[in-house]
Amino acid sequence: MNSKKLVLLLVIGVVVALFVSFGGHEILTLENLQKHQSAIEQWISQNLLAAVLGFAGVYVVVTALSLPGAAIMTLAGGAFFGNVYGLVAVSIASTIGASLAFLVARFLMRDTLREKYAETVAKMDRGIKKDGAFYLATLRLVPVFPFFLINLAMGLTAMKLKTYALVSWAAMLPGTFVYVNAGTQLSTIETTSDIVSANILLSFALLGVFPLIAKFVVGFIRKRRVYAGWQKPESFDYNLLVIGGGSAGLVSAYIAAAVKAKVALIEKDKMGGDCLNTGCVPSKALIRSAKAADALRHANRYGLESVPVKGSFANIMARVKEVIAKVEPHDSPERFRKLGVDCISGTASFVSPWELEVVHSDGHTERLTARSIVVATGGKPAVPPIPGLADMEPLTSDNLWSLQTQPERLLVLGGGPIGSELAHAFARLGSKVIQVEMGERLLAKEDADVSEVIRKQFEQDGIDLRLNHAAKEFAVEDGEKVAYCEFNGERVRIVFDQVLVAVGRAARTDGLGLEKIGVETLPNGTVPVAEDMSMRFPNVFACGDVAGPYQFTHAAAHQAWYAAVNGLFGEFKRFQVDYRVMPWVTFTSPEVARVGLSEAEAKEKGVAYEVTRYGLDDLDRAIAESEDYGFIKVLTPPGKDKILGAVVVGVHAGEILAEFTLAMKHGLGLNKILGTIHPYPTWNESAKYAAGEWKREHAPQGILKLLEKLHGWRRGKQAGDKAGREVTT
Template sequence: MKKLIILVAIAAIFLAAHYFGIDSYLTLDGLKQGVNQLQTLNATQPWLVVAIFSAIYIVLTAVSFPGAAVMTLGAGALFGVVGGTIVVSFASTIGATLAFLASRYLLRDYVESKFGSRLKAFNTGIEKEGAFYLFTLRLAPVVPFFVINLLMGLTAIKTRTYYWVSQLGMLAGTAVYVNAGTQLAKISSLKGILSPGLLISFTLLGLFPLIAKKALNLIAKRKVYARWKKPARFDQNLIVIGAGAAGLVTAYIAAAVKAKVTLIEAHKMGGDCLNYGCVPSKALIKSAKLAHQMRHADRYGLNAATPALSFKAVMQRVHKVIADIAPHDSIERYTGLGVNVVQGYAKLIDPWTVHIKHNDGRESTMTARSVVIAAGAQPFVPPLPGLQDVGYVTSDTLWDEFVKRNEPPKRLVVLGGGPIGCELAQSFARLGSTVTQVEMADRIMIREDVEVSDLAMKSLHADGVNVLVGHKALRCELRDGRKFLIMEHTGQQIELEFDDLLCAVGRSARLTGYGLEALGIDTHRVVQTNDYLETLYPNIFAAGDVAGPYQFTHVAAHQAWYAAVNALFGQFKKFKVDYSVIPWTTFIDPEVARVGLNEADAKSQGVPFEVTRYGIDDLDRAITDSDAHGFVKVLTVPGKDKILGATIVGTHAGDLLAEFVLAMRHGLGLNKILGTIHTYPTLAEANKYAAGEWKRAHAPARVLALLSKYHNWRLG
């Protein structure tokens, strides 16, 4: 109702302006007549004329009524250059701010609901540099000011900022028109006021802030580098520290474009993913799943059997898998690609120089025009009292520790209810361990929707994992050779005896030992970078887990492209990292895969959405495989098939998700998925049927009713 009243008021002002002939005074001829009439009154009662003139100017500007340029001329004729500039400066700014507020109140909610996801990045930019861009627009009167008022009202810029920037930015243009108005009798056309030369001058004036910003950036860069002496020549175009996913891909790209690149790794090529993370864990999960299927072979019409499990053989297979994949990331391969691979510890001693302590004991230094830090992350070990006394393993150390054993851990405690904890808890339970998983939050896999967490917990319970949520680990105790974990739950202390403890409460970036502190690079939780992956020093970049915000191998590889290209070609063109479509999968059974928003994310961000759901228990291929459990859930823009996010729970969910990742990345909706032929019978049909569920929910009821009548008529 309030919005309606405002709209009616604006319409009434327009009608009144026409009815009382105000618009006739907003032409050049009408202005000349009106000024002659007001000059007599202005001579006797100047403050009254100023008040009336200002009020009319404010109202007409507030409702975006055309004629502001003519009234600005009138101010010059009535009040002179100084007085007219002051009157118009305040009246125009107040009116513009009112128009800005009206646009914000009347239109912003509607625009946000329709285009919120598209405007998110724009609004983020406005929050950071909105004043700068507004000032640039105000200086150059090529863009109509009323358009600026309406469009800026849709952004998140603060009203106070909008006011003072507008007043300052419009001052130059105001002065030109006011000055012209002092010679009103000689003006025959508004076009003559802004000559081509004056327009070019204003345009250059509008470009001045952009040029100034570039200049300030250059000055800031020089200031950052002021205490360092830049080498006259460089040994390398690029030095990459760390040979995990981010480092390997960065070095690969650099070599591919014929840059001189050195890759430095102190430990194992391939980093965490190959040696401790993705590869060994998935190998273990496969063995554990096969053992599970053997126990439940009756589901497939076979005799169920207890597998004759050799834990040592399982762990040896894990290491064989690592060894089989290792050549993909080996020194020999990357040397063959043109990368200079150095084994040793790297430390920055200035923005261009790296000190290397080689694994063979030698020491050397090397310079490069750019450096990429890709040091990865390591398991976070909580500061639990007594933890060192009882001993523990992490997702990094368990592979070398457990390969020595003939039997799996008898009683295993897994600290952490995230993806790593869930995957390993289920796997060891399937391999014969008695597993207790301890999570401080009220549910496991806290980043997923509640129904996903519930389904994951049921699956873990079915495999014998005792999942304790809402339990906070307090300390560990060693009593007569027996190990205990002391926990708090609902205000009471509970003790749990165990044989082995696995810490899986998250991973932290490797930040120390690389000389970052001495260079003044911010390392709060991760290496702090801008949108281009630049650190405090524009020639030093960070990528992968060490930079965040996602700790996924595929994101590290994704960032590596930006790090390599910006490091090598940033002087010509820099690219902002695109995190708009990031998929991930938790490889429990059934798998949990997601891309984009889930319901919890959408609600917390205030993004309107519709939910379409398809149960995999209805899918033919899932039924034939006795894997008929899980679902596909898709979030879309209300009333449209535009995909905001998708969650799949089921067998091979990580593989099925790729279709939604592709669709979101390239702006394809559910109608396109529905119109794509999917092989029958495959699990991928679940995506098509989910799209079909959306189509069924949005069927045109009126058209179908008319078609029903038409077909009945055709029956005769």
């Protein structure tokens, strides 16, 4: 930090310290001002100009330094100066103070906070780019955050000071008038009967309803702005049109049909989306076959004779297809048509916020309209532009399932959940797997101790794990496929037969015609959505992988509820999506399941926590099944049993995690889990034992010592001594 910034920080610190030490936070209270009201009014009447200027100066300092008391000073402006002078003084002073706070944030904290809160600042920048000054006006009229936070946050953006000051002044003016007017009425209260006067009641009613009025006005203006230039149809073919037949689309359509809305679902490929056809279902079927192979190979764990695993990979893949076929009817067009959904096979692109052009599979085209539209087109595997990679005809989670011959040497790019699950499965099925991860550990979003358990298991199962390796080039040399990686500045050569790319996923937005309705994708490829899952237009929504930020089937279904309900009933009531309790499972062996904060996240966010651990090697059921490895880790606030986060590493981690997820969702602590009867012997007993570990660590030691003395006294000292002598003898 340079000397200028340091000096400014010291000045601010001194002013704040003086404000607190001289009781400024106690002076600027309604009770204190009322106590000295008559004396203040008398002085003001004799020194009006000095009083107004002094009041404005103090107001500037309070708002510029984000000190408490601005709201009380606004009321006081009306009480002591009346509507005219009070409104002028407060509106000008608040704008100057807000502008100074804006400049302080920009000068002192912009670089640091823009880097630390890059995503949040980027979101504000997108809002300013999209709506310009109206974005700030919206925050001023209907503040989601306190004004002092808006002042500081806007200083981090690219908005110009002149624009910020003018828009702030204009947008704060209506609210300022309401508060100043309320202050003028406060000054007239002398007896209890004055409280029920018409002016008093009207002023405070206005104070209460102003946020609602402002919210309505902002919504009306925003709607007029966003729909400008578009002609809304007089009638509609559907209440809801859904693009995409994956998890998010199916749930959206199901909800609409359940409440008797007319809904159509448009899918160009297979119903069920990635989850059914190329993701969750086939991968878990393959993982189960791999687990069976591992059990046969290590049957001696169970007192049986271990046998070499010999099987047809084609048969394994045939079983995968059989599993898909069994699940398929759940997501079939026939089932959804019976539910009342019009299922259309084809592609769709936007014509307007209410109209889609649909190209049917048979080639004919039609235009369909709906009051609301949901985009649920999902995602696809991301293939990085590494030189030579495309020539290798890489496998992905999309095309993997057409394999009929098992790769002898499989190179897996990526150490995230998908890469780790498939790498482990193929290794257990007998492939020589080389897994390349450019980071320093697997499953980077989990804590280091979790990653370490998986690393050891992978190496034990024969995976050639290459951490801190960055793939740079692919080639064919002497008839063999070769990958070149960079490791600690050196060039590493890896020979393989086939490469599986699992380095992430990208949203599917091609062909949707989003540009026709002015929707631009984000840098990560997803579409921008608001808290109600709408994108740009209040009647156009997105959910699932195409919207992010999570790429889980259950997250897509969760978002779909909000998209469908807001799409159908949003004109009456809108719901904001709730991500506070979002669980997920990585299906390696052992499984890794988590909900809430990890230790790394808690440290990054500055959340105070303590850790309770329970080892699954202590669980009777785990011991009986020779699966006694792994652990449960629970984060709680210091001294409290509220669950901030939980991670389970073990064979049935996904099932065990459900109890912690339920507890977090409904505000239940570890004491409630401990007080619940769990059948013996089950895997879920481990949740109770983890809660018991927390209870043991927080047992009241002082009370226990007193109880020990009480019990000794009740046994009788002589009896205790005699028993002790007999045992010694």
